[in-house]
Amino acid sequence: MTMKNRFKSFVPYGVIFVVLLFLPPVIPRFYTYILTSIFVTALLAMSLNVVVGHGGLFQFHHAAFYGVGAYTFALILTKTSLPIWVGFVAGPVAAAMAGLLVGWFCVRLTRLYFGMLQISLGSLIWAIAFRWYSLTGGDDGIHGVPVPDFVSSSTSAYYFILILLTICLVVMYLILRSPFGMTLQAIRDNPERCEAVGINVRRHQLLGIVIATFFAGVAGVLFVVLERSVFPDLLFWVLSLEIFIMCLLGGWFTFAGPILGAAITVSLRTFVGIYTEYWTLILGVMLILLIFFLPEGVMGFITEKFGARPERVYQER
Numbered sequence: 001m002t003m004k005n006r007f008k009s010f011v012p013y014g015v016i017f018v019v020l021l022f023l024p025p026v027i028p029r030f031y032t033y034i035l036t037s038i039f040v041t042a043l044l045a046m047s048l049n050v051v052v053g054h055g056g057l058f059q060f061h062h063a064a065f066y067g068v069g070a071y072t073f074a075l076i077l078t079k080t081s082l083p084i085w086v087g088f089v090a091g092p093v094a095a096a097m098a099g100l101l102v103g104w105f106c107v108r109l110t111r112l113y114f115g116m117l118q119i120s121l122g123s124l125i126w127a128i129a130f131r132w133y134s135l136t137g138g139d140d141g142i143h144g145v146p147v148p149d150f151v152s153s154s155t156s157a158y159y160f161i162l163i164l165l166t167i168c169l170v171v172m173y174l175i176l177r178s179p180f181g182m183t184l185q186a187i188r189d190n191p192e193r194c195e196a197v198g199i200n201v202r203r204h205q206l207l208g209i210v211i212a213t214f215f216a217g218v219a220g221v222l223f224v225v226l227e228r229s230v231f232p233d234l235l236f237w238v239l240s241l242e243i244f245i246m247c248l249l250g251g252w253f254t255f256a257g258p259i260l261g262a263a264i265t266v267s268l269r270t271f272v273g274i275y276t277e278y279w280t281l282i283l284g285v286m287l288i289l290l291i292f293f294l295p296e297g298v299m300g301f302i303t304e305k306f307g308a309r310p311e312r313v314y315q316e317r
Contacts, residue, residue, distance in 0.1 A: 043165050044220075055187070091224075157225055
């Protein structure tokens, strides 16, 4: 892709960013909150797609690292007198360390076995948060987390989260377009050939997991900034499945697909949930139709229809 075409491809995202900057003063506070929730969820889905769409790994319990980042941030703010910036740094770092530990065991396995082991280890992390009442509050969670004044209002939290989301997306894009990112995608397509030419497949996969879990930790911190609470459901496997569906719905072989998937899912949960608690039934029907008619996801279809054909996630065999 030439520099001119690359610049044109970023123009729509720049326009969307500018529009989002001017929305809070002209929309109700409720919609500001919904958009902020979409930002947090989109970052979480994007972090998962680093290893699922671009790395080809079966990261089935990604929410565990989201919860680790959120709990670390909340515990530092409620149990210690450390400065707020320590919590902002410690949350993503703790999630990355948990990803390193879990990934160290999982990368020794492949495909479904990788996913099953990660579900087991992620469930162990959830059990610790659920049972350790003296530290985590157990199933009650931690509520009333004090946040600094610069993110205390819904509008300030909106702008803070939007700016951090933008920074994280730019960093993830640069990582995925770097030699490491290209190598990770090559491993996704043909790990045997990569290993034959001297690439350390396990090391690249482990580093990809650490990067993905770091950004999941950032999303966890931003969740606490928005909600001022944290609870064990953030680490449960059901949320991990929901994030996985977001990537599939939006298009897990495109960069921005998970953002669209997160927006669709959060909107369904919010607006359809007003009328019925069975909003997941509508999501399930949409997913079935997607698999049959739009297997490359919504963003994949848009990219194919109006731009260059996107790369496939998995090599066709």
